[in-house]
Amino acid sequence: MIKIQKAIASHVAGIAKVCTEGYWATYGETHSKEYIKRVVQEFYNHDRILDEVTEESRSWGGYFVAIENDEVIGAGGGGMIGDTSGEIFVLYIDPSRRNEGIGSMLLDVITTQQKQYNAAEQWVSVQKGNDKGIPFYEARGFQLEHEQAGYGNGGNDAYISLRYCRPL
DSSP: OOEEEEOOGGGHHHHHHHHHHHHHHHHTTTSOHHHHHHHHHHHSSHHHHHHHHHOOOSSOOOEEEEEETTEEEEEEEEEESSSSEEEEEEEEEOGGGTTSSHHHHHHHHHHHHHHHTTOSEEEEEEETTOTTHHHHHHHTTOEEEEEEEOTTOOTTOOOEEEEEEEEO
């Protein structure tokens, strides 16, 4: 049985594994290896995740994890970016466990948390060409608002981030 809960320090390695494998599975065909390595090293390293598991605020609600048989099979988190605007910052599932409803369960708990902070809308950035994330978010009522330069672009990178929003 899959259980969704707030992440604790013992989940750090599992979060790093799921997010790293999910990122590679999502962008391995569309982004340079250098770009992926740079993003993974910045966001999914042990020290950063440990800080993000132990520190919680309005702007970062902490990680939530999907656990099955004491193993992290999904991880996500978000925070408030304005008085009534929440955002999903990260949401990854073990690539072998897609289409089981795990992402929806994580999105639901993050959304519930943001509603407690009076979120009336929810944002997410999805890289252009992300054929896993785009249909997921669109199926849950997110609508494309605009495009912008992708986070983490450096040097000759020209990746585009799609900004989606939905009312809560």
